[in-house]
């Protein structure tokens with residue numbers, strides 16, 4: 001979604017300017033056209049040549065540059081921008097924005113633009129926590145600036161505290177979310193589950209499955225990038241929480257049930273990509289089970305069927321990971337769980353199902369009609385699944 005988008009990246013004078021360079025590089029790699037504006041103090045930390053080399057575009061530094069290719073650079077950049085990002089944003093620059101000052105190219109451009117502006121604070125914790133800075137940040141928030149971070153962590157001063165700039169991966173998510181605000185799912189509330197539940201046997205062991213969460217997380221990011229308000233209900237997985245969505249962490253099927261029922265109140269769609277255990281130990285042992293002689297028998301009970309319990313005016317999408325009779329088994333689940341459609345996963349097919357970046361599925365609609373899709377990236381498949389959800393939501 002970043003392909004061909006004009007992004008104006010403002011860099012101000014902070015040691016975190018190197019992260020601004022990483023952001024410029026990642027945005028460019030994703031196909032965005034990144035125009036960098038640096039303040040005078042930013043150039044004390046990092047050279048314009050770094051940004052020019054990373055973005056392959058000229059870097060603007062001077063409001064009065066006589067040799068500028070654009071006659072009124074701040075107006076031209078302000079009009080062209082799909083989004084502006086100030087990363088890092090110092091306390092001084094935030095104060096300037098709060099006052100509406102326009103004494104350099106970056107502040108002039110921000111004042112002139114109608115594009116959304118994302119401000120990414122980075123500073124010492126004392127400066128950030130100072131009531132003046134807090135007031136300035138609140139002022140910007142109230143004027144619809146998006147304030148991304150900061151977070152707590154190691155600071156350049158050597159101490160640990162609030163003021164650390166967000167990591168680039170998270171910022172990319174926020175940029176995508178802001179660009180997608182007017183997408184076809186804006187105003188819609190979508191709940192997605194991801195990962196494999198973990199049913200405890202004793203304090204150190206559990207029953208689980210091979211779900212990595214990749215399919216569910218792809219759906220979350222795709223829905224967020226199309227303007228939806230997303231709640232992700234996730235089991236422990238190796239993936240980072242996606243930016244710009246509410247994340248509820250759960251372990252067991254019964255915790256997932258509780259979280260799903262809560263999140264679905266008032267939601268428009270539920271997409272259950274999680275692999276939920278069908279059975280769980282009846283009574284997990286209080287202490288670690290010791291190795292004994294012979295076999296060990298675990299008594300299991302059925303877990304609640306979450307999808308079947310969700311009722312009301314909500315689009316319900318299920319997944320089915322099958323190793324045989326793909327369509328027939330998935331059709332049965334579609335009927336039993338009263339779904340709008342089901343995504344049937346052939347987990348025997350190469351590159352499909354658990355833990356891979358790709359998936360090969362058959363989508364079966366409410367009437368039972370099956371459509372085979374070729375092997376594709378889970379990120380691409382997420383887009384197609386959401387196209388179907390968007391269509392159903394339009395009709396309802």
Ligand code: PMT
Pocket residue numbers: 194195210211212213214215216253272273274275276277278303304305306307308317318319320321322333345353354355356
């Ligand atoms: O996470 P990845 O590594 O990317 O892998 C993706 C995936 C293979 C896990 C995913 O694409 C997938 O197929 N998920 C469904 C896994 C499954 O086997 O579900 P099921 O056939 O057991 O259940 C059918 C549907 O009912 C599912 O949507 C499931 O979330 C839901 N269910 C299941 C049990 C239960 N107690 N309650 C439920 O709601």
